[in-house]
Amino acid sequence: MRVLFVCTANKLRSPTAEDLFKDFGGLDVLSAGTDAQAPRPLTKELVASADLIFAMETHHRERISKKYKQRPTDNRIITLHIPDEYERGDPELIELLKARAEPRLHDLCGTD
Secondary structure, X not given: OEEEEEEOOOOOHHHHHHHXXXXXXXXXXXXXXXXXXXXXXXXXXXXXXXXXXXXXXXXXXXXXXXXXXXXXXXXXXXEOOOOOOOOOOOHHHHHHHHHHOHHHHHXXXXXX
16 A cells, blocks of 8 residues: 655655655555655656545645546545644654544554
8 A cells, every 4th residue: 555645845845754654564654745845746647646636735735636547545644633833853843744644544554
């Protein structure tokens, strides 16, 4: 199963999530940014290959829903409501990601 974390620039929030969950339950975890200049820009191939997408903010989710026809069903695009105010690896960001994304990943993997 492939999980994709999406933020704007793919430099702070989504790479932190990728680092945090890359070894989680055998999932294939990637991150991408909605900005064309992101180190890994969001593409239709990435979106189409994802079984679950975590959008950091509502506008990321809306962009995915409007722009990409080949995407998981809307209940597989989860908004985490994590604002762009954290540095990469920030302990507070990590705690937010654990609290908001980890339960969904457990559901996806069927683990407790």
